[in-house]
Amino acid sequence: MIRIAAVGDVHVDKDVVGRYRPALEQLPDRADALLIAGDLTRHGTPEEAKCFATEFGGLAVPVVVVLGNHDHQTDQQQRVTEVLTDAGITVLECSTTVLEIRGHRLGIAGAKGFGGGFAGACASNFGEREMKNFVGTTEDIAARLGEALRSVTCDALVALTHYAPVPETLVGEPLEIYPFLGCYQLGNAIDSAPTALALHGHAHHGSERGRTPGGVPVRNVAHPVIKQAYNVYQLLSESVDAELVPA
Amino acid sequence: MTKQIDLEAEIQRLLTEHDSVAEQGITVHRRENQVVLSGEVESGQRRDEICRQVTSHFPEIEITCDIGITRAQAPSEVEEIS
Numbered sequence: 001m002i003r004i005a006a007v008g009d010v011h012v013d014k015d016v017v018g019r020y021r022p023a024l025e026q027l028p029d030r031a032d033a034l035l036i037a038g039d040l041t042r043h044g045t046p047e048e049a050k051c052f053a054t055e056f057g058g059l060a061v062p063v064v065v066v067l068g069n070h071d072h073q074t075d076q077q078q079r080v081t082e083v084l085t086d087a088g089i090t091v092l093e094c095s096t097t098v099l100e101i102r103g104h105r106l107g108i109a110g111a112k113g114f115g116g117g118f119a120g121a122c123a124s125n126f127g128e129r130e131m132k133n134f135v136g137t138t139e140d141i142a143a144r145l146g147e148a149l150r151s152v153t154c155d156a157l158v159a160l161t162h163y164a165p166v167p168e169t170l171v172g173e174p175l176e177i178y179p180f181l182g183c184y185q186l187g188n189a190i191d192s193a194p195t196a197l198a199l200h201g202h203a204h205h206g207s208e209r210g211r212t213p214g215g216v217p218v219r220n221v222a223h224p225v226i227k228q229a230y231n232v233y234q235l236l237s238e239s240v241d242a243e244l245v246p247a
Numbered sequence: 248m249t250k251q252i253d254l255e256a257e258i259q260r261l262l263t264e265h266d267s268v269a270e271q272g273i274t275v276h277r278r279e280n281q282v283v284l285s286g287e288v289e290s291g292q293r294r295d296e297i298c299r300q301v302t303s304h305f306p307e308i309e310i311t312c313d314i315g316i317t318r319a320q321a322p323s324e325v326e327e328i329s
């Protein structure tokens with residue numbers, strides 16, 4: 001059994017430091033790793049990244065993250081990544097990590113992802129240069145996430161993105177903005193590997209549960225969606241135990 | 248009519264693009280002469296800043312601020328994925 005804690009869209013700055021910490025201190029009793037699905041900061045400054053590292057670093061479980069669009073706002077995503085890495089946090093961008101957990105290998109492939117829309121209502125790589133750049137970015141990130149997922153050897157494989165791979169977990173958002181919240185290409189990438197669970201954020205008004213066309217469970221863990229410090233998901237269950245902490 | 252739609256768009260863009268706010272998750276609804284802001288943010292300071300910015304940019308509009316602070320307690324349950 002592996003237990004994964006997950007949250008996204010924590011948007012940390014000075015005013016948030018300390019809010020999550022009491023719940024995070026309880027992590028080792030509740031989960032084996034913490035995955036964070038992007039929008040770690042408000043504007044993606046190194047100062048905000050330090051605030052994030054203060055709040056989410058130095059935990060007794062490994063912390064694995066992807067960046068979100070907010071973490072790109074000031075074009076300092078490279079510096080942000082360095083600050084997080086220096087704090088012992090693993091930052092994935094079309095890359096993978098494998099954690100050894102009680103004899104099991106948990107494989108995680110992560111990417112920020114991008115928009116583009118979903119089957120029947122998606123943008124095409126056609127026309128103006130700006131449009132081709134947009135959809136080209138979507139396709140490139142999804143292709144590299146797929147390669148990353150297929151490259152991992154592990155017992156349980158998790159896909160971690162910021163943008164959504166399916167429309168089901170966007171329900172609650174205005175339909176008109178779906179193309180800015182995710183793309184079907186991420187879902188295809190997830191389906192191209194034996195993925196056990198796909199986690200994403202970004203859709204603050206979306207819903208928690210969905211599935212890819214290939215049947216992979218998808219969870220939107222955006223903080224305003226889950227409404228607690230993190231959710232816990234259990235993989236490779238030997239027996240079902242719905243009580244998180246024994247009474 | 249066009250003016251009303253523009254106002255909602257302007258508020259939405261102010262909340263996203265103003266450096267002291269940077270929120271994409273705030274819903275802007277017009278109810279008669281009122282504009283209702285809803286959604287959740289990470290701190291009380293952020294909620295107050297949103298209301299301050301909208302009030303100062305659109306002083307003629309009556310603003311109702313229904314923005315909450317997302318709770319950050321530890322969970323009590325686990326979901327089994329299968």
Ligand SMILES: [Fe+2]
Pocket residue numbers: 009039068070202204
């Ligand atoms: Fe976000």
Ligand SMILES: [Fe+2]
Pocket residue numbers: 039068069070162201202203
């Ligand atoms: Fe986002």
